[in-house]
Amino acid sequence: MIHEDYFLNIIRGYKTELDLTNEQRTLMIRYAATSRFVYNWGLRRRIDHYKATGKALSYFDQINQFSADRDVLFPWANDVSSKVAMCALESLDKAFKNFFRRRKKGDVQKGFPKFKSRKDGIGSFRTRESIHVDEGRIKLSCIGWLRLKEKGYIPPGAIVKFATVSEVAGHWFVSAQIETETSPCENQAGDVLGIDLGLSRFATCSDGTVFEHPKFLGRLLAKLKRLSRAFSRKIKGSANWQKAKRLLARLHYKITCQRRDFLHKISSLISKYHPNVAVEDLTVRGMMKNRHLSRAISDSGWGEFVRQLGYKCRWAGGSLVKADRFFPSSKRCSRCGEIKKDLKLSDRTYSCPICGLVIDRDLNAAINLASTARSAETYACGEDGLLDSSSKQEPNRVEEITHRYRIPDPVTFLRLVVE
Numbered sequence: 001m002i003h004e005d006y007f008l009n010i011i012r013g014y015k016t017e018l019d020l021t022n023e024q025r026t027l028m029i030r031y032a033a034t035s036r037f038v039y040n041w042g043l044r045r046r047i048d049h050y051k052a053t054g055k056a057l058s059y060f061d062q063i064n065q066f067s068a069d070r071d072v073l074f075p076w077a078n079d080v081s082s083k084v085a086m087c088a089l090e091s092l093d094k095a096f097k098n099f100f101r102r103r104k105k106g107d108v109q110k111g112f113p114k115f116k117s118r119k120d121g122i123g124s125f126r127t128r129e130s131i132h133v134d135e136g137r138i139k140l141s142c143i144g145w146l147r148l149k150e151k152g153y154i155p156p157g158a159i160v161k162f163a164t165v166s167e168v169a170g171h172w173f174v175s176a177q178i179e180t181e182t183s184p185c186e187n188q189a190g191d192v193l194g195i196d197l198g199l200s201r202f203a204t205c206s207d208g209t210v211f212e213h214p215k216f217l218g219r220l221l222a223k224l225k226r227l228s229r230a231f232s233r234k235i236k237g238s239a240n241w242q243k244a245k246r247l248l249a250r251l252h253y254k255i256t257c258q259r260r261d262f263l264h265k266i267s268s269l270i271s272k273y274h275p276n277v278a279v280e281d282l283t284v285r286g287m288m289k290n291r292h293l294s295r296a297i298s299d300s301g302w303g304e305f306v307r308q309l310g311y312k313c314r315w316a317g318g319s320l321v322k323a324d325r326f327f328p329s330s331k332r333c334s335r336c337g338e339i340k341k342d343l344k345l346s347d348r349t350y351s352c353p354i355c356g357l358v359i360d361r362d363l364n365a366a367i368n369l370a371s372t373a374r375s376a377e378t379y380a381c382g383e384d385g386l387l388d389s390s391s392k393q394e395p396n397r398v399e400e401i402t403h404r405y406r407i408p409d410p411v412t413f414l415r416l417v418v419e
Contacts (some may be wrong), residue, residue: 011161015175016156018145018165025145028122028165028172032082035125036067036116038066038088043113045097059093081142087126087162124166130175131160138163138174146174154178169253170246192321193274194370196329196362197282197297197305203266204362206370211266216258217299224251267308275318277309278373280365283327321373329365333357 020028042062049057057065066085070077077085095113102111116123130141136151140163148154155174164175183312194206202213217224227248232242276395284303288294310320323329331343333352340352343361350357350364 002322011177011179013175013177015173016153017149018172019149020172024143024146025172028167029126029242030125031080031084031143032163032167033118034077035088036118036123037074038077038085039092040115041066042092043115046092055098059089062089062092065094068341081127083127083129083141084125087128091126122167124164126162126164130165133158133160133176138176140165140174148174169249171253186284187374191274192276192278192370192374193270194278194366194368194373196365196369197268197280197300197302198362199293199300201362201371202300203305204360205270206363206366208363210362213300214258214262215296215299216255218260220251220255224248224255227251259299260304263301263305267305267312269281269317271309271312271318275313275316276321276373277313277318278321278323278369279306279309280327280369281322282306283325316385323369327369327372329368330361332364332368334359334364334367412419 018024045062045065046057049055049200063086066089070085099111099113112252127140127143130139132139133154133156134145135156137145137147138154138160139145155178158176158178158180160176160178162177166173166175192206197203198204198213200213201210203211205211227244231241231244231248234244262360282302284297290297306320306322313320328339330350331340333340333350333355335357336352336355338352338354340350340359343350350359350361352358
């Protein structure tokens with residue numbers, strides 16, 4: 001039993017769009033440019049110092065260097081809050097820590113911090129302290145009150161640790177990290193929902209629910225090709241080139257928003273009614289190497305969907321269990337456990353040669369994920385489990401589940417139409 005006064009502190013992120021004036025937009029661009037300059041300045045100083053001495057600079061060393069050089073070398077930085085420069089150097093220090101962490105794991109090819117370029121976009125900046133949230137507006141240090149397009153989304157009066165302002169396709173957003181208190185779950189009583197992800201259908205659940213694939217990129221692919229072709233034919237740097245660039249960025253932004261909205265709705269719906277979920281540990285990066293399926297896989301957003309399920313299930317008092325990537329969820333019979341090795345990708349119906357079970361292929365995989373996670377009992381509150389491919393099923397429980405799906409086509413379709 002958990003004591004009434006026992007709570008856990010978690011940090012939640014709230015991201016919403018800003019409603020800025022033209023003067024505020026100009027100010028945001030100046031702050032983002034200063035943050036990018038300080039980041040690149042710190043990265044150059046670290047590289048030069050290491051080449052000269054063979055030692056690395058610390059975050060506090062760079063803060064002192066920047067404070068000493070600012071008034072002499074770049075006094076224009078005094079017009080921007082010093083917290084922006086501190087957060088930029090802090091982000092650089094974190095990037096180096098992540099790089100050294102990867103090197104310890106043996107990955108020395110990737111991860112070294114890169115210089116930021118204005119060609120990649122206006123960018124973003126981060127600030128902390130003296131941040132206040134009111135109904136429909138937020139106050140940042142040395143900037144003032146900024147109106148929000150969505151009122152009440154960020155809890156008024158909340159204690160904000162950090163705030164990040166970013167720009168995407170002409171839209172400005174603020175992301176606030178707020179520390180909240182929550183009571184840990186007492187138990188995890190409830191059934192486990194297995195989810196099999198696919199391309200023809202986005203997700204098939206072990207209870208028979210199917211979420212159809214919206215294919216946002218596929219529906220706007222013709223328009224995307226047309227705008228990309230028009231952008232490539234413009235003279236670089238011209239007014240028409242800038243206009244075509246904005247149109248192309250807006251279309252990419254629209255597709256991203258549609259996909260993100262769909263994934264959030266699905267993950268919230270699942271975690272609300274099924275806090276304990278089992279999925280496959282898919283190697284999306286390796287699957288993207290298939291040039292015939294890479295576009296469809298990138299349009300699915302499997303990695304983002306699993307990430308959202310992870311933290312939403314923990315918030316609901318459950319957990320997300322990931323099965324081993326070599327677990328034969330599709331080839332194993334959900335009734336008797338027989339593994340059908342000659343199952344092809346084109347076989348959309350699973351027919352067991354031992355017990356005679358005829359069931360939808362994706363539904364059979366989802367039931368196997370649920371039953372294996374249930375028998376393994378590896379899921380715990382607040383943690384993600386990992387199932388081994390050698391995990392055994394519980395025969396009685398498997399029979400109890402699959403008894404409902406003995407007809408050839410037992411799937412109940414739940415179509416989500418996202419405009």
